Amino acid sequence: MAGVIPINVRRTNQNKARERTLQTSKVIPIFLTAIALIFFILMLIVPLVSVFVKAFEQGAGLYYAAISDPIAFKAIKLTLITISIVVPINTVFGLIAAWAIAKFKFKGKNLLITFIDLPFAISPVVAGLIFVLLFSTSYGLFAPLLNAWGIKIIFAPAGIVLATLFVTLPFVARELIPLMEAQGTSEEEAALTLGASGFKTFLFITLPNIKWALIYSIMLTAARAAGEFGAVSVVSGHIRGLTNTVPLHVEILYNEYKFSAAFAVASLLTVIAIINVIIKNIADWKIKQQTKI
C-alpha cells in the first residue's frame, strides 16, 4: 500500500481586519439614524439645554449671584476637596488593580473583579447606610473607637469623602481592564528582553498605551465624585456651609423653590459632563489610532 502525505502546512497569519459596511438600500440607514437622532435630542440635548436656559432665565446677574453665594461657594469648595482626595486615590488603586488583573495570572483574580464591581451593584443609598452603620458615633460598629479618639465621620466631610471613594472606586479599573487585556503583554515582554526594569517598562510602555483611556476614566471618576447624590446625601446630614456638596445644595435650592438658582448651580455639574463627552471622544479617537496596527 502506498500513500502520499503532503506536509507543507502553511499558516496564513494575515490578520487584516477590513472595515465593512452592510450593503443594503439607503432608506433603512437613514431611517434608523433619524430615530436615533430624535431620541438623542429628546433625551439628552433638550434637558441639557433647558438647564442652561433655566439657569439664565432671570439674567446673568442672578446666575452669578447664585454661584457666588457664600453657602454655594462652601458647597463648591467641599466638592472640589472631595474630588481632589478621591480621584488620586481611586486612580492609583484602579491602575494597580487593572494592571494586576489584565497582565498577570493569580489566584483570586475573579474575586478581585467582583469586589471592584460591587459599588456598581449596590445602590448608592445602601452604600451610604453601610457607612452610617459602621461609623455613626451613636450606634455605629466603630462608635466606641471613634468617640474615644474624638473622630467624626458621619455628618462630617470625612464621611462624604469615604462615601464618594466607595461609589467611584470601579471607574478607572473598569475602563482600563478591557483595553489592557486586548493589548496583551507582548510589548512589555519585548521591553523586558531589551533590559528595561519592571518600573521603566510600566512607565514607558504600559502607561503610554493606556494614556487616553486613563485620562478619560479619571474624568469619569471626577464627574461622578462631583455629582454623587445618594450615598453622600445619607452620610452628609445636610449641614449648610459644612457638609453640603454641590448636588445637595442644588436639591436644597430646588426644595426652596429657588429654581433659577438651583439650575445655575446645576449648570456647573452639566459643564463637567460636557467636558467629559469631549474628552471621551478624543480618547476614543486616540485609542483607535494607537491600536490600528
Added chain:
Amino acid sequence: MSIEISNITKTFDSFKALNNIHLKINTGELVALLGPSGSGKTTLLRIIAGLERADGGSIIFDGKDNTKKTTQDRKVGFVFQHYALFKHMTVFENIAFGLKVRPSKLRPSKEEINKKVHELLALVKMEELAKRYPSQLSGGQRQRIALARALVVEPKVLLLDEPFGALDAKVRKDLRRWLRKLHDKYPITSVFVTHDQEEALDVADRIVILNQGKIEQIGTPEEVYDNPVNPFVYNFLGNVNLFHGRVHKGKAEFGSLKLDVPEHLEARDRQVVSYTRPHDIEICLEAQGHEFIAAEIIFIRAIGPIVNLEMKRVDNGEYIEAEISKENYRNLKLKLGQIVYVKPRDFRIFIPEDYVI
C-alpha cells in the same frame, strides 16, 4: 555564547508542553526549532529567554546557570512572532529603546545612541523610515525593525519566533537569506523557530525537530533530511511515499514488490512501513524482475525543471508520487494513462510497533 538546555519540562495546567528537553547549542551556531503547531517551539524559546519558567531543568549560558535569572539579566535578543513593536514610538525610538532604558551609568550619550540607531537602520536598509510609526510600515519592514531593535543592545544570543511567519513566500526567502548573512557577520548564537521545513533546511546549521513537546531528532539539514530517525521526521521533512508490507528474514514484501532488506535479518514476519521520497522513485517502461511494480500515470505536472507524476498502483490501487527531471521525462515520453514500472531507488523501513506516527 553557548546555550545548554538540560532536562527542561513545562506543564500548563495538566498539559505537558515540553517533556525532558536536552539540547546543546554551540557558540555561533544558527539553529532552527522545527515542528508542527503546538509542539512547544515558542514555549522552549520563551523559557530560554526567561519569559516563562520551566517546571524543572536548567538553562546554562556559557557554563553559567541562568535558570533563575530574570529576562533582563539574560541579555538575549528576542524577535516576537507578531513583532511586538512599540506602537506609540517611531521606528527610531523603537530601536533606541534598549539603549535609553539602561541605568544612567551605563547609558550611552545621546550622540552615541543616535549613531548606533542609524547604524542599525542602515543594516536593515530602513534609513528613510526612521520617523514612521509601526502602523505605517509593511509586514516585512516591521519585521526588520523588530530585528534591529533586538540587535541594538548587541546580544550574544538571538532568539527569533517564526520571524517570517506572516510574510509572503518571496519576502520570506529574501529575509531568511539576509538573516543568515547577518548571523555570519556578528559573533552571535541564534535560535529561530519555524514550522516551515524549507526555511529550516535552507538556512540552519542544525535543525531540532520537535513533536508534542519532545525532540525527535537533532542534526544538520543533510542528516535530518537524508537520515530521518523515525517516520515522524520522514513525514515532516518533505513529501514521502508510504508502502505498507511485511518483512521476514531480510526480505520485504509490499504487494507484488519484493525487496532485500539486510538490516532486518532478525525480523520474523513483521508489519513494516517503507518510506521513499518522490525523487527516489525510479520509472521504467518495461518490467525488470520483482523489484518493480506496475502503475498507471494519473497526473503529470511538467512545469519547471522537475516533473511531478502521480501514479496508481495496478496491484492494490494505492497512489505513488514521483519527481523526475524534465530530460528523463522527455526520454521516456510519458503520457497520462500509460502503465509504467516503478521501483524505490532508496527507501527506509520502519517497524511500526516501535514508533507511533
